[in-house]
Amino acid sequence: MATPNVILPEKGKNNILITSALPYVNNVPHLGNIVGSVLSADVFSRFSKLRDRPTLFICGTDEYGTATETKALETGQTPKELCDEFHKKHKDVYDWFEIGFDYFGRTTTEQQTVIAQDIFTKLYKNGYMEERTTTQPYCEKHEAFLADRYVEGLEGRSITRDLKWGTPIPLPGYENKVLYVWFDACIGYPSITANYTKDWELWWRDPENVKLYQFMGKDNVPFHTVIFPGSQMGTGDKWTMLNHLSTTEYLNYENGKFSKSRGVGVFGDTAKETGVPPSVWRYYLLANRPETNDSQFEWTSFIQMNNSVLLANLGNFVNRVIKFVNAKCDGVIPEFSADYKDESFDFPGWINDVNGQLKEFIDDMEAVRIRAGLEKLMQISTLGNNFLQYRLDNANLAEHPERTHTVIGLALNLCYLLASITSPFMPSTAESIVAQLNAPLLSIPDKWDHSALKSGHKIGKAAYLFTRIDEKKGEEWRSKFGGTQASRLAEEEAKAKKKADKERDKERKRLKKEAAKKEADALEKKEAVETELPLRGKVAEEQAPPPAAAP
Numbered sequence: 001m002a003t004p005n006v007i008l009p010e011k012g013k014n015n016i017l018i019t020s021a022l023p024y025v026n027n028v029p030h031l032g033n034i035v036g037s038v039l040s041a042d043v044f045s046r047f048s049k050l051r052d053r054p055t056l057f058i059c060g061t062d063e064y065g066t067a068t069e070t071k072a073l074e075t076g077q078t079p080k081e082l083c084d085e086f087h088k089k090h091k092d093v094y095d096w097f098e099i100g101f102d103y104f105g106r107t108t109t110e111q112q113t114v115i116a117q118d119i120f121t122k123l124y125k126n127g128y129m130e131e132r133t134t135t136q137p138y139c140e141k142h143e144a145f146l147a148d149r150y151v152e153g154l155e156g157r158s159i160t161r162d163l164k165w166g167t168p169i170p171l172p173g174y175e176n177k178v179l180y181v182w183f184d185a186c187i188g189y190p191s192i193t194a195n196y197t198k199d200w201e202l203w204w205r206d207p208e209n210v211k212l213y214q215f216m217g218k219d220n221v222p223f224h225t226v227i228f229p230g231s232q233m234g235t236g237d238k239w240t241m242l243n244h245l246s247t248t249e250y251l252n253y254e255n256g257k258f259s260k261s262r263g264v265g266v267f268g269d270t271a272k273e274t275g276v277p278p279s280v281w282r283y284y285l286l287a288n289r290p291e292t293n294d295s296q297f298e299w300t301s302f303i304q305m306n307n308s309v310l311l312a313n314l315g316n317f318v319n320r321v322i323k324f325v326n327a328k329c330d331g332v333i334p335e336f337s338a339d340y341k342d343e344s345f346d347f348p349g350w351i352n353d354v355n356g357q358l359k360e361f362i363d364d365m366e367a368v369r370i371r372a373g374l375e376k377l378m379q380i381s382t383l384g385n386n387f388l389q390y391r392l393d394n395a396n397l398a399e400h401p402e403r404t405h406t407v408i409g410l411a412l413n414l415c416y417l418l419a420s421i422t423s424p425f426m427p428s429t430a431e432s433i434v435a436q437l438n439a440p441l442l443s444i445p446d447k448w449d450h451s452a453l454k455s456g457h458k459i460g461k462a463a464y465l466f467t468r469i470d471e472k473k474g475e476e477w478r479s480k481f482g483g484t485q486a487s488r489l490a491e492e493e494a495k496a497k498k499k500a501d502k503e504r505d506k507e508r509k510r511l512k513k514e515a516a517k518k519e520a521d522a523l524e525k526k527e528a529v530e531t532e533l534p535l536r537g538k539v540a541e542e543q544a545p546p547p548a549a550a551p
Helices: 031-050 066-075 079-096 110-125 181-185 188-196 218-234 278-287 299-328 347-366 370-388 394-399 401-422 427-437 473-480 485-542
Strands: 015-020 055-061 103-106 210-217 242-248 251-253 295-297
Touching: 015 031, 031 055, 031 210, 031 242, 031 251, 031 278, 031 370, 055 079, 055 188, 066 079, 079 103, 103 188, 110 181, 110 188, 110 218, 181 218, 210 218, 218 242, 278 299, 278 370, 278 427, 295 299, 299 370, 299 401, 299 427, 299 473, 347 370, 347 401, 370 401, 394 401, 401 427
Parallel strands: 015 055, 015 210, 055 103, 210 242, 251 295
Antiparallel strands: none
């Protein structure tokens, strides 16, 4: 019997299992970490659910390994205390960014140990492992081996580590060893699912009925495409295997890199300090998602996208039509016909244009082309704005009431469609739109229902979806979050040049001193040569043998 109130796959349906790369527990994620995994996965999860598919979105903190032990030593905590602290920090960040996990767990659980040891044991029994003895640097003070990534010249990687913090190796003689974190971490996906529901195998042991989508930054690809699937296959068990891998390049900050230690860039726990709502952050990160190349976070473009795209396009369209209906129609949708035609405008052609963009939106999202899907959303909103031009005003309402009522009805229904397709990207914005329309959020349809909101339906009050950001804020935030890295790099280059000049002067002095010494040595040598013969003659004279005795 299935666990109540949990999401499970359904026979005959397109069941979608989504994982985001497990964030490592010993730091706070920056914007690049967020868009590269959890945010992208969240968008696809929300889209899939709005397409009425059984969808499970799983993530959690990756907590074992050398880095955790090392960080705990630095902070004076136990590994568990450190993990508890940062697990909460991660969860708080993702909650603020409106990441809708179905379950956010962690790898330091009993289920993780059980499943990881089961996989390890089967790989061992099936002959996919070999025992090797290696020599490693060892710290007697901390009773720990140095992580092999700090040592040059090692070949290959073992799947065991000499640590205390990790999943124990289930073999005699290996009591002081644990599983390598990257062998262990990916097993966190099924183990976290097992902590979510006892029926976890319905998701992870049914490749015929479940499609697995995994989201991550490019650095994590080898572990998810070699180690994890290789481990699954090596067990000989039936596993749900990778169906689609969605990866990103790097998101850089103002022509440089994010750095928590140097206070450079916006991190998950500091974005809220700007006062800018999560929807704007989500939109900007997704519009800038580094899908094929590295991309840049820049304050200038951040503000420009809010003001010129979100506010001027989507926000303007929704606010304009809802305010007009409240002001001129007492908030009630007037009688209108979706089949209305006149010579002033090609209404059927415009409806076809909306449906054409909707189809492209769905195609892009099915293929996990998230940036392209977001662009189609804004193109549909642009169709709405263009539709209102010269057709929604007092003069048209007075002179052409039937046509204006049709514009109102179709525009409000386009707002309704926009709420659904906006929801995966900006869930709070979508909630605001449907609240203003006084209607529930609908699934994303294959074809737009342009009469879903009927004549006589009373809508809610208008509210701004977005507010303008003063361009001067850019300098304030740039200063607050470390300034442009370009200026810092220039400063660092100046310091480096000064240091190089100093070293060069020092070297010049050394060479000058050395040259002077060589000159002095040469002069001394010359003097020695000049006195060599007379001295030898004098010695010879003084040491001449006595004359022979007379016969």
